[in-house]
Amino acid sequence: MKALVLEESRALRLREIEAPEARPGEALVRVEVAGIGGSEYLGFANPGIRPLPNVMGHSIAGIAADGRRVAVNPLRGCGVCAACLADLVQLCDSWSLIGVQSDGGFAQVVSVPLESLVELPNDLSWEQAAFVEPFANSVNAWEISGAGSSDRIAVIGAGGLGLGLTACAAEAGCETLAVCDLSPTRLQAARDLGASYVGEALDGRYDVVFDTVGSADTRQMALEATHSGGHCVFLGFASALTEIDISAVIRQQKRLSGAFVYSARQFSKALDLARLCHRDWVRNLSFDAVAPLLEGYLAGDFSVVRAALRPNA
Numbered sequence: 001m002k003a004l005v006l007e008e009s010r011a012l013r014l015r016e017i018e019a020p021e022a023r024p025g026e027a028l029v030r031v032e033v034a035g036i037g038g039s040e041y042l043g044f045a046n047p048g049i050r051p052l053p054n055v056m057g058h059s060i061a062g063i064a065a066d067g068r069r070v071a072v073n074p075l076r077g078c079g080v081c082a083a084c085l086a087d088l089v090q091l092c093d094s095w096s097l098i099g100v101q102s103d104g105g106f107a108q109v110v111s112v113p114l115e116s117l118v119e120l121p122n123d124l125s126w127e128q129a130a131f132v133e134p135f136a137n138s139v140n141a142w143e144i145s146g147a148g149s150s151d152r153i154a155v156i157g158a159g160g161l162g163l164g165l166t167a168c169a170a171e172a173g174c175e176t177l178a179v180c181d182l183s184p185t186r187l188q189a190a191r192d193l194g195a196s197y198v199g200e201a202l203d204g205r206y207d208v209v210f211d212t213v214g215s216a217d218t219r220q221m222a223l224e225a226t227h228s229g230g231h232c233v234f235l236g237f238a239s240a241l242t243e244i245d246i247s248a249v250i251r252q253q254k255r256l257s258g259a260f261v262y263s264a265r266q267f268s269k270a271l272d273l274a275r276l277c278h279r280d281w282v283r284n285l286s287f288d289a290v291a292p293l294l295e296g297y298l299a300g301d302f303s304v305v306r307a308a309l310r311p312n313a
């Protein structure tokens, strides 16, 4: 089968590799759509925790061997620790993601644990399915924030995570919902999901601010835009280290939280939110178009709302 293999930093090569066989407890999935977002372009440039060679792609939907249309929840844990039993697998000491620590969806077929399969509603398009995994992260961050309908909300970044948070806030009935991004196409998508203000930067102060980018600049913007006593939630990974003024955090009694991945319940909830996405927000890509797209992201071109590899198209 064909697969895109990350062999070294910025070397993503189309290879003919042996198709996986389903081991006991696993299912083969014919990949229809593999979403491409922040994890992919950051991992492409800096493989980090990925063992190379790595078939990337952790946002996967396709057709299982029994014919069901499914999304794949790529998060795996040991299954027996207290965190796993509480559906908080990200707190398991041995969590891993299909498509990061093991081979994923940048291939025609992927083998995944049976319990990773989440059946898709019949009316959810493959393009909408490309939003399920990032939106599951958004559901988790939204719940961690504790935000309610009366809170003023700001979201930095309008890619998959930011649009998912926009959808969560709109669904909760938040009237003040500001979204910033440098891409006009992404901002239009945020408008369509219910943002009350969109722009290149945040203006004003908010009760809850989400940073889905994670650069030094956006983290600083998030902290400054958080009202005294407010809550700042970080999801973005663009930079590891950021210098921040903790004295200001103390004096203004701001809360800072991290939010990472999702529970099985939150992953299922993301199916409903993905229904709000427009099919034309997704750019469908063939194998040879993926590396140029990732290079474009690294050069700062985020004009695509969401991109997805279609390995069997």
Ligand SMILES: [Zn+2]
Pocket (backbone or CB within 6 Å): 077, 078, 079, 080, 081, 082, 083, 084, 085, 092, 093, 094
């Ligand atoms: Zn565990």
